[in-house]
Amino acid sequence: DIQMTQSPSSLSASVGDRVTITCQASQDISIFLNWYQQKAGKAPKLLINDASNLETGVPSRFSGSGSGTDFIFTISSLQPEDFATYYCQQYDNLPLTFGGGTKVEI
Amino acid sequence: QVQLVQSGTEVKKPGASVKVSCQVSGHTLTELSTHWVRQAPGTGLEWMGGFDPENGQTIYAQKFQGRVTMTEDTSTETAYMELSSLRSEDTAIYYCATDNGSSLRTFYFWGQGTLVTVSS
Numbered sequence: 360d361i362q363m364t365q366s367p368s369s370l371s372a373s374v375g376d377r378v379t380i381t382c383q384a385s386q387d388i389s390i391f392l393n394w395y396q397q398k399a400g401k402a403p404k405l406l407i408n409d410a411s412n413l414e415t416g417v418p419s420r421f422s423g424s425g426s427g428t429d430f431i432f433t434i435s436s437l438q439p440e441d442f443a444t445y446y447c448q449q450y451d452n453l454p455l456t457f458g459g460g461t462k463v464e465i
Numbered sequence: 466q467v468q469l470v471q472s473g474t475e476v477k478k479p480g481a482s483v484k485v486s487c488q489v490s491g492h493t494l495t496e497l498s499t500h501w502v503r504q505a506p507g508t509g510l511e512w513m514g515g516f517d518p519e520n521g522q523t524i525y526a527q528k529f530q531g532r533v534t535m536t537e538d539t540s541t542e543t544a545y546m547e548l549s550s551l552r553s554e555d556t557a558i559y560y561c562a563t564d565n566g567s568s569l570r571t572f573y574f575w576g577q578g579t580l581v582t583v584s585s
Contacts, residue, residue, distance in 0.1 A: 393571050395510075402560055402575035403510065408568060446510055450570035454526045455500070455512040 361385050361449050365458030372463060378434040380461045382425075382447035390426045391451035397460075398443045406445075407432070437463070467491040469561055469576035476582045482549040485579045487561030489542045497563040499544040500572065501535060505557040513546070513559075518569055551583045 362385040372378050382392065390410040395403040405414055407423040410430055420435045434441055442465060447458040472486040487499065500515025514525035514535055523535050534547045544561055559579045562572035 391570075395572070397510075402562075402578055403572070404575075405571065405573055408571050448510075448572075453517065453520075453524050455515075455570055457510040457512065460509045 360454055361388060361452055361456050363447055363449055363456050363458040365447055365461055367461060368459060369462040369464060371465065372437050373465070374437055374439055376437045378437050378441075378463060380432040380445055380447075382430040382432065382458050384428045384430075384449055384451075387427050388449045388451035391449055392423075392425070392430050393448045393450065394421075394423055394432050395446045395448065396441075396443045397446065403446065434463075467497070467563065467565075467574040469563065469574055471559075471561060471576035471579045474580045474582075476584065477551050479552055479583055479585055481551050481583075482547060483551060483581050484545055484547040485559050485561075485581070487544040487546070487576050489544065489563070492563075492566070494537055494539055494542045494544065496566045497574075498569060499535070499537065499561055499563050501533075501546045502560045502562055502572070503557040504560070504578075505554070511557075515562075548581075551581075553583050555581065556583045557581060 364383045366381050392410045394407040396406050397403040406417050411423045422433045424431050444460045444462045446460050468490045470488045475483050477483050498516040501513040503511050513529050517524045532549050536545045561576040563574045565573040
């Protein structure tokens with residue numbers, strides 16, 4: 360199984376801050392990586408697929424980069440509605456696996 | 466727009482089985498690949514299995530092999546996930562999620578989640 364190591368597991372930030380989350384795969388997954396946002400009590404929401412492709416309707420302050428084993432998710436200017444938990448997910452191989460999540464708190 | 470509506474909260478005793486449903490609207494179930502993801506309290510997301518078009522079959526995570534069955538009823542556009550031999554560690558929110566019919570293994574649409582509590 361491909362292990363996805365996400366860091367940090369939590370972070371505290373303020374509105375307007377730049378936030379960076381990393382996700383490392385245990386083997387090369389090319390660009391087959393997604394990023395999801397999950398707010399408390401809600402289902403996750405797909406933000407980015409293919410490592411850097413922003414989904415329709417997702418604000419441009421969100422971005423993703425990377426390939427191979429190392430990936431970065433960035434929020435350029437944190438907004439109040441961005442406080443949530445973020446997960447990476449690889450889809451290169453089965454079983455599909457998620458990172459442990461990063462909780463972005465005030 | 467695709468919508469997934471799941472069945473309601475379940476409380477089960479250890480050793481019992483649970484069957485969660487996920488009704489799809491806005492798209493044909495056969496044109497989507499449905500997966501199941503669970504989330505234990507305070508923890509992250511765990512893929513349980515789903516239909517994989519590249520394999521042409523439903524694939525289960527090894528952890529759940531022998532205990533989980535995922536089926537579809539195309540006449541009612543409903544997907545089901547049945548988990549047997551329940552134990553306390555199976556207490557979780559269970560989500561159905563689908564791709565968009567073209568980008569495989571990516572969860573574009575999600576149900577609202579079904580809380581399953583396993584307790585004696």
